[in-house]
Amino acid sequence: MLIPRWLQTLWHRPGATGRVPGAAPMALLPLLGSLLALPCAHALEFSYSNPFPDGPLAGVARSLRISGELVPGDTARLTELVRRKPADAWHALGRVELAISGGDTAEALLLADTLAALYPHTVTSADCAGACAIVWLAGAWRLLPAGRIGLQQAPASAPGKAPTDQLRNYFFKQGLPAPVYERWRANRTDGVYWLSGQEVNTTGTWPPYYFQRLSARCPPLDSTDESFHAVRRCAARLVISQKAFAFDKLLEGINDPWWNDNRDLLRNAPR
Structure with missing residues (x-):
């Protein structure tokens, strides 16, 4: 068996002229096997994509791709990404593309709360379950060009499991219908409850709070093109x-020239 160099040092014994490698003590072999068998949790990867092809914003990303397994600390890493380059993050966070393979549901709720306040489009083009579904529901616009959305109950003993009440409140706030939630909870297995097409449609493209703000602040929509474009402009400003x-809170304590120049203009967009 090939032993990594860092493990070899566990049984190096000092000799008269230096450190001389000796045979591995038999008592250490079970320990070494356990160490080599430990699962390796990889944090999410955040990557900018789809840059503007030309103009003053040429090269600036228009979307953020989130992939990998969610682990504790990933939300803080996203916040650090925003604080490091606010102008890039502002444009990229308009569209968040998800390829999350699973992970910590408590951390997924933290990430979802952070994203929901930023009103992004959330997009997944493959099966998206558990932690991924939690984050997908955070979007102001939820898009599903392909794939399925699945709710998954973590085992009771799983580390990083989101509290049931907190998860339920989040789902309802984001528009998951109560009957869908109840059907999922009645599924007493650790498997995935895949939402049907009808259940996805009932959940809706927009969360309820966004629809309520649109109704309160934007002109009513009728069958004319003028009405459609007026609502679209109003929605964009909102x-x-x-x-x-939300961005201003994430950048608290950061003295960024771009944000200093644009903060008031962007905050007052609907007025």
């Missing part, structure tokens, strides 16, 4: 303003 207030 998103920009809400996103700017």
Whole structure:
């Protein structure tokens, strides 16, 4: 068996002229086997994509891709990404593409709360379950070009399991219908409850709070093109303003020239 160099040092014995490797003590072999068998949790990967092809923003990303397994600390890493380059993060967070393979549901709720305040489009083009579904529901616009959305109950003994009440409140706030939630909870296995097409449609493209703000602040939609474009412009201004207030909180204590120049303009977009 090949032993990594760092493990070899566990049984190096000092000799008269230095450190001389000796045979591995038999008592250490079970320990070594356990160490080599330990699962390795990899944090999420955040990557910018789809840059503007030309103009003053040429090269600036128009979307953020989130992939990998969710682990504790990933939300803080996203916040650090925003604080490091606010202008890049502002444009990229308009569209969040998800390829999350699973992970810590408590951390998924933290990440979802952070993203929900930024009003992004959340997009997944493959099966998205458990932690991924929690984050997908955070979008102001939820898009599912392909794949399925699945709810998954973590085992009772699982580390990083989101509290049931907290998860239920989040699902309802984001628009998951109560009957869908009850059907999922009645599924007494650790498997995935895949939402049907009808259940996805009932959950809706927009969370309820976004729809309520659109109804209160934007003109009513009728069958004319003028009405459609007026609502679309109003919705864009609403998103920009809400996103700017959340962005301002993430950048607390950061003296960034771009944000200093644009903060008030973006926060006052709907007015």
